[in-house]
Amino acid sequence: MQLVRIVMASSKLACLGVTALLLFSRVGIAQSSTSLEDLPDWGGVWQMIGPTVFDRATVEPPDGRAGRPGVREHPPYNAEWEAKYLENIDRVRQGRFPDPLSTCGIFPGFPRTLNLPGALEFVVRPEQVWILTEDGPSITRIFTDGRSHPPPDELWPTYSGESVGRWEGDTLTFETIGIKGAGDTILDRTGLVLSERARITTRLRRIDASTMEARMIIEDPLALTEPWPVTKQYERLPEGSRMFDVACAENNRNPVDESGRTLTLDADGNVLDVDIETRVE
Amino acid sequence: MTKDKDPSRIVRPLLVAALVFACGSTVAHHSGNMFDREQTVELTGTVKDFQWTNPHIWIQVLVPGAEGQMEEWSIEGGVPNRLFRAGWRPTSFKPGDEVTILANPMRDGAKAGAFIGARLADGSILGRFSE
Numbered sequence: 001m002q003l004v005r006i007v008m009a010s011s012k013l014a015c016l017g018v019t020a021l022l023l024f025s026r027v028g029i030a031q032s033s034t035s036l037e038d039l040p041d042w043g044g045v046w047q048m049i050g051p052t053v054f055d056r057a058t059v060e061p062p063d064g065r066a067g068r069p070g071v072r073e074h075p076p077y078n079a080e081w082e083a084k085y086l087e088n089i090d091r092v093r094q095g096r097f098p099d100p101l102s103t104c105g106i107f108p109g110f111p112r113t114l115n116l117p118g119a120l121e122f123v124v125r126p127e128q129v130w131i132l133t134e135d136g137p138s139i140t141r142i143f144t145d146g147r148s149h150p151p152p153d154e155l156w157p158t159y160s161g162e163s164v165g166r167w168e169g170d171t172l173t174f175e176t177i178g179i180k181g182a183g184d185t186i187l188d189r190t191g192l193v194l195s196e197r198a199r200i201t202t203r204l205r206r207i208d209a210s211t212m213e214a215r216m217i218i219e220d221p222l223a224l225t226e227p228w229p230v231t232k233q234y235e236r237l238p239e240g241s242r243m244f245d246v247a248c249a250e251n252n253r254n255p256v257d258e259s260g261r262t263l264t265l266d267a268d269g270n271v272l273d274v275d276i277e278t279r280v281e
Numbered sequence: 282m283t284k285d286k287d288p289s290r291i292v293r294p295l296l297v298a299a300l301v302f303a304c305g306s307t308v309a310h311h312s313g314n315m316f317d318r319e320q321t322v323e324l325t326g327t328v329k330d331f332q333w334t335n336p337h338i339w340i341q342v343l344v345p346g347a348e349g350q351m352e353e354w355s356i357e358g359g360v361p362n363r364l365f366r367a368g369w370r371p372t373s374f375k376p377g378d379e380v381t382i383l384a385n386p387m388r389d390g391a392k393a394g395a396f397i398g399a400r401l402a403d404g405s406i407l408g409r410f411s412e
Binding site: 067092094095096097099101102104117118119134189237241243244245246247248250251252253254256262264266267272273274275 | 357
């Protein structure tokens with residue numbers, strides 16, 4: 001009997017040991033020795049500098065605004081994805097481009113998270129960094145505890161994607177994979193899209209007291225012919241600035257019909273567009 | 282009252298186009314194709330309701346029409362968070378306020394528009410407003 005107990009206890013210990021080994025080898029936690037004191041101060045409330053054109057370096061015309069007819073950027077798309085983009089640009093011209101945000105249902109997703117007009121926060125912790133956005137709202141979690149991306153059978157496309165990173169001095173470098181692609185997300189309202197196979201490497205750094213910078217290198221074996229560099233900057237809003245709800249469904253008087261057309265409702269929920277006589281409940 | 286009793290009267294199209302360009306679109310979460318950015322209407326009337334809500338604020342304003350009847354206009358503005366940071370407050374418009382509003386009208390003539398600017402009864406200005 002005593003022997004049986006010893007064997008059972010030993011097997012439990014072995015089981016626990018193996019489990020612990022698997023856990024730590026899988027996610028690599030306990031590898032991080034960075035303390036909060038060693039990390040940069042990214043506190044405060046921030047806002048993107050400039051309009052919501054994702055790649056301002058290639059936008060045409062140079063003062064073009066996302067959503068205005070005829071505005072485009074020049075990512076290194078292959079022929080197939082350039083054709084997709086041209087289709088989207090044409091739908092923008094017709095007022096029929098489906099921006100997922102217009103339905104007030106789902107948050108924008110990465111990397112559009114870094115291209116939003118509302119405020120955002122960068123919350124630095126030793127084991128994770130969180131990017132919180134008003135628009136959406138959304139949370140991007142970047143694991144900095146030494147773990148790797150999950151294996152393929154534990155990864156599926158999500159709006160936030162899957163981000164792991166590491167600190168290099170005052171710079172956070174992180175890689176994001178597993179994002180939702182074309183059909184579910186866009187990068188901006190000119191109609192820019194990526195595939196679910198995209199991999200975004202972002203170097204995030206506070207370049208001065210009032211400016212954060214995100215330097216992205218986007219690779220996408222399905223959509224791009226070469227890595228696509230995009231840089232975004234964010235200014236620190238005045239001390240005391242607050243983040244607010246952007247609860248889009250609160251009073252959305254601009255539903256989108258089946259054709260992709262955006263309607264306008266009066267205060268009682270009746271469609272104002274003169275060629276449509278419908279009440280939207 | 283709408284300028285010259287014509288709710289769809291076009292005023293200062295070039296100036297307003299320039300101002301809209303300078304201050305950007307007031308529409309954030311959806312296509313703005315329904316609004317004619319090249320034109321503006323000037324509406325003088327009484328605030329019926331001010332919806333300080335997401336994803337956009339709305340000003341419901343009663344304006345005397347060409348025949349003297351009251352017409353309700355729906356004026357769509359920006360997002361509360363960014364308007365707040367620009368100095369707006371949930372009380373910026375109150376029911377009963379006498380206001381003059383500049384807006385880009387809807388292309389199809391419906392009584393709605395995208396907010397450009399307003400002058401309140403006390404003379405204060407919100408947004409972009411010039412005579």
